[in-house]
Amino acid sequence: MQFQRLKLVGFKSFVDAAEVQIESGLTGVVGPNGCGKSNVLESLRWVMGANSAKAMRGQGMDDVIFAGAAGRPPRSHAEVVLTIDNAQKRAPQPFTDSPVLEVSRRLDRGQGAP
Numbered sequence: 001m002q003f004q005r006l007k008l009v010g011f012k013s014f015v016d017a018a019e020v021q022i023e024s025g026l027t028g029v030v031g032p033n034g035c036g037k038s039n040v041l042e043s044l045r046w047v048m049g050a051n052s053a054k055a056m057r058g059q060g061m062d063d064v065i066f067a068g069a070a071g072r073p074p075r076s077h078a079e080v081v082l083t084i085d086n087a088q089k090r091a092p093q094p095f096t097d098s099p100v101l102e103v104s105r106r107l108d109r110g111q112g113a114p
Contacts, residue, residue: 001090004100005083010075011046012039015066047080047105065109079106 003022008014013036020029020040029037042056046064053060068074081104089096 001088001101002085003082004085005081006040006044006047007081007083008040008043008079010066010078011043011064011080012036012066012078014039014043015069015072015075043080044082047082047103049105061107062109064107074109077106077108079104 002024005022006020007017008020009017021027029040031037038057042064046056050056051061053063056064058064065078066072066075081102084091084101084103085099086095086101087099091098091101095101
């Protein structure tokens with residue numbers, strides 16, 4: 001199984017939909033300070049099940065939702081979708097026969113733990 005794509009909507013600094021293609025081999029995320037590199041890694045942890053707001057550099061889980069900026073209102077939810085290639089059928093049952101898997105996680109504002 002190999003990660004193929006990571007889609008973020010409303011997660012931290014990613015107010016608009018953003019997609020990261022994860023190619024085979026080594027994939028790097030580069031950019032200047034403050035562009036959201038750490039947020040990409042945190043979104044991957046979050047969609048895989050991390051529940052600690054502290055691990056997401058926040059006080060509560062609502063902190064993973066875009067909080068707003070000059071001219072941009074806050075989002076009401078955050079969503080991350082991880083696409084996984086399962087062509088080799090290594091996923092556990094009942095997902096073994098699916099060639100592509102999508103794991104998603106969504107949080108609506110006010111529904112996260114403090």
